[in-house]
Amino acid sequence: MLSQDTISLSSIPVVAGPAGRAMAQPMEADLMEALQQHLTMERQSSAAYFAMAIWCAERELRGFADFFKQEGRDEQEHAGTFADYxxxxxxxxxxxxxxxxxxxxQSVEELMAASFRMEADVTTSLQQIYAMAERSGDTRTTVFLDPLVEGxxxxENTFAHLLGRVRFAQNQPAALLIIDGELSAGQHENASLA
Ligand SMILES: [Fe+2]
Structure with a gap:
């Protein structure tokens, strides 16, 4: 009886993953590869937004520059979320x-359209990983992805809104400066009817 109670922890079989940490469920190779590639995509998006912030700063669009600077930081944080997972x-x-x-x-409108496209591509990547996780019965991954898909x-809603407002401006400096002022004040959300 005593020997049963004082059983040493090391005698309990625990599978270790590639990093040597305890691993509850192995991850399918293609799913793991897709998660690694998505992490790269988030880091690439971070670099892209930093480049956009620089382009805006060079043109005195400090509100747009601030907005893209923060977006770049957010993408780096998303990469961290995948690394944590x-x-x-x-x-x-x-x-x-x-x-x-x-x-x-060529214009702020072209830059906004490119950023909207980039967000949509990130969502597509998440959807593909989601489908892959479902196929391999990896519920941990689908649960992990749920709030990210919502985010x-x-x-996409925010970028569609900003692209729409920039389109109203039709490249007129006075109108673009109004939007730039809104972004300086942290106003970038679409209308809410709820
Ligand atoms: Fe992201």
């Missing part, structure tokens, strides 16, 4: 090479 699942985090971000745009829907 991979570590929690016993995986190692592989940092991949980033491409130099685009730094030239992406909100981001």
């Amino acid at each position: 991979l570590i929690a699942r016993g995986q190692t985090v592989l940092l991949q090479e980033l491409a130099a971000p685009r730094q030239t745009w 992406q829907t909100n981001s």
Whole structure:
């Protein structure tokens, strides 16, 4: 009886993941690869937004520059969220090479359209990982992704709103400066009817 109660922890079999940490459920290789690639996509988005912040700062659009600076920081944080998740699942985090971000745009409208497109692409990537996780019965991953997909829907809404307002301006400096002032004041949310 005594020997049963004082059983040593090391005699309990615990599977270790690639990082040597305890791993409750192994992750399918293609799912793990997709998560790693998504982490890279978030870091790439962070670099892209930083480039956009620079482009705006060079043109005295300080509200737009502030907005994109914060977006860049948010994307870096999202990359951290994926790194945390991979570590929690016993995986190692592989940092991949980033491409130099685009730094030239013809207009604020073109820049806003590019940023909306980028947000939509990030959502598509999450959806693909979600489907992959469902196929492999990896509920932990679908639960992890749920709030991130919701966050992406909100981001798309914000960028669609800003793109719409920039389109109203039709490249007229006076109108763009009004939007720039709104962004300086932290106003970037669409109308709410709820
Ligand atoms: Fe993100």
